[in-house]
Amino acid sequence: MPKVAVVAYGHTKFSNEDLKIESVLLRATKNLFDSTPNLEQKDIDSVLVSTNNNSKYLSAILSEMTGIQPKIAHSVESLCNSGTNAIVSAYSYIASGLADVILISGAERYDSPGQILEWDNMRGEFKHPIFWASIFSKAYKREYSISEEDLAIVPVKNHKHAKKNPNAFSQKTISIEDVLNSKKLTEDLRLLDCSRPCTGGASILLTSEEFCKKFCDSPIWITGIGQKTTSASFTKNQGFDKMESTKQAAQMAFQMSNHSSENIDVMEVHDAFSVCEPIALESMGFSESGGGIKMIKESYSSENFKINPRGGLLGTGHPLGATGISQTIEIVQQLQFKAEKRQVETASVGLVHNMSAAATSSTVLVLEN
Amino acid sequence: MNFETELKKGKFLVSECPFCKIIVWPPSDFCNRCLKENSWKECSCEGKILEFSKKENTIFCVAEIEKSLKILGEIISGTPEIGKKIKVVDCGITNNNYFFKMAIIE
Numbered sequence: 001m002p003k004v005a006v007v008a009y010g011h012t013k014f015s016n017e018d019l020k021i022e023s024v025l026l027r028a029t030k031n032l033f034d035s036t037p038n039l040e041q042k043d044i045d046s047v048l049v050s051t052n053n054n055s056k057y058l059s060a061i062l063s064e065m066t067g068i069q070p071k072i073a074h075s076v077e078s079l080c081n082s083g084t085n086a087i088v089s090a091y092s093y094i095a096s097g098l099a100d101v102i103l104i105s106g107a108e109r110y111d112s113p114g115q116i117l118e119w120d121n122m123r124g125e126f127k128h129p130i131f132w133a134s135i136f137s138k139a140y141k142r143e144y145s146i147s148e149e150d151l152a153i154v155p156v157k158n159h160k161h162a163k164k165n166p167n168a169f170s171q172k173t174i175s176i177e178d179v180l181n182s183k184k185l186t187e188d189l190r191l192l193d194c195s196r197p198c199t200g201g202a203s204i205l206l207t208s209e210e211f212c213k214k215f216c217d218s219p220i221w222i223t224g225i226g227q228k229t230t231s232a233s234f235t236k237n238q239g240f241d242k243m244e245s246t247k248q249a250a251q252m253a254f255q256m257s258n259h260s261s262e263n264i265d266v267m268e269v270h271d272a273f274s275v276c277e278p279i280a281l282e283s284m285g286f287s288e289s290g291g292g293i294k295m296i297k298e299s300y301s302s303e304n305f306k307i308n309p310r311g312g313l314l315g316t317g318h319p320l321g322a323t324g325i326s327q328t329i330e331i332v333q334q335l336q337f338k339a340e341k342r343q344v345e346t347a348s349v350g351l352v353h354n355m356s357a358a359a360t361s362s363t364v365l366v367l368e369n
Numbered sequence: 370m371n372f373e374t375e376l377k378k379g380k381f382l383v384s385e386c387p388f389c390k391i392i393v394w395p396p397s398d399f400c401n402r403c404l405k406e407n408s409w410k411e412c413s414c415e416g417k418i419l420e421f422s423k424k425e426n427t428i429f430c431v432a433e434i435e436k437s438l439k440i441l442g443e444i445i446s447g448t449p450e451i452g453k454k455i456k457v458v459d460c461g462i463t464n465n466n467y468f469f470k471m472a473i474i475e
């Protein structure tokens with residue numbers, strides 16, 4: 001299969017700014033152009049936009065605002081994993097020969113309609129994500145004798161990492177006590193267990209092998225892709241202490257890239273809520289069932305940035321359409337040894353895990369330098 | 370028969386494929402296995418608790434009904450435990466949201 005590289009990226013600071021969605025897309029894209037020598041508008045032959053915003057025709061709008069006249073231009077929406085879905089679409093256009101240089105821009109506002117899946121009436125009155133997260137937390141704690149205090153290590157670690165990420169929403173260190181004393185949303189979920197909806201944008205440039213060297217000396221290759229959607233309804237999940245779509249997506253990505261969990265040097269994991277991080281690690285085979293928290297505690301105590309160096313969703317914030325792209329940018333920076341204070345020591349293979357709607361759909365990407 | 374029209378009246382229907390002999394859930398006009406037209410029947414409304422949590426004074430749970438479909442609803446009486454039997458005693462639509470109220474029956 002033809003090779004596809006990530007060669008450039010741009011990012012806005014994640015915040016609670018009241019900006020039009022077009023402005024967020026434009027800012028992330030301007031940042032990409034500003035940091036990419038040799039890139040001109042005429043080089044880009046396709047533009048994809050990733051968002052849950054209700055505005056229409058955003059890829060054409062972004063193209064006009066940035067002076068691009070692309071061949072392929074459309075939006076991609078798949079709730080929280082819209083960003084990696086757009087990357088997979090772009091990969092496919094390049095691998096098929098339909099395009100060579102694709103701009104993908106993801107953005108969301110703090111008041112995104114993508115936060116609630118209105119269709120899922122089987123959740124009754126309990127449609128807000130805090131309810132599925134509470135059910136997952138309760139099930140996971142019971143099944144593996146994990147305490148609320150054990151789970152609190154996840155936001156503590158990720159806020160610590162986010163403090164070294166200038167684009168992250170959170171810039172403060174928090175303690176286990178801070179998490180346990182934060183507002184109780186339900187019996188099984190506190191405020192600091194939750195990622196924060198915010199305004200933010202992230203843009204990334206994918207090219208074919210032929211074009212990559214024009215824009216970048218150290219292209220990062222997408223070598224594994226796995227995607228699985230098991231349902232749309234939260235209640236269709238088979239068990240609430242594991243993520244079947246994540247498990248299958250990881251298996252596909254590992255098979256395509258000829259890697260396994262043992263080869264991954266650094267990863268961004270979709271920690272929409274504290275409990276998601278250990279369950280995702282276990283579902284992808286990084287630890288045995290129930291062992292995710294032990295792995296996270298060891299990573300924290302050894303000051304290792306391997307899991308969610310960017311700060312994850314908990315520390316960085318979660319502007320849905322931008323999240324998967326922001327996660328991918330972090331892994332690209334790590335593999336280019338440009339992650340500054342967040343840099344892991346050895347980085348040759350990285351992984352992105354991005355999922356939607358109570359893990360009913362997952363994307364896993366493997367990237368290599 | 371329309372699922373939502375009946376739910377508004379407090380009647381809980383399920384769609385069933387007469388060919389595959391399965392309950393199709395979420396409710397749909399067509400079977401998600403053979404894509405033929407479903408029929409509708411009244412739900413027994415009985416099932417068991419798979420998982421539960423609590424927000425302030427509201428206990429919510431995932432319940433498995435008729436050993437096949439799962440819903441998220443409120444437990445309005447009894448002390449919840451995994452596996453305990455429940456019955457949907459009230460259902461309907463308010464503010465465009467479905468609601469399912471359950472009582473523990475043992």
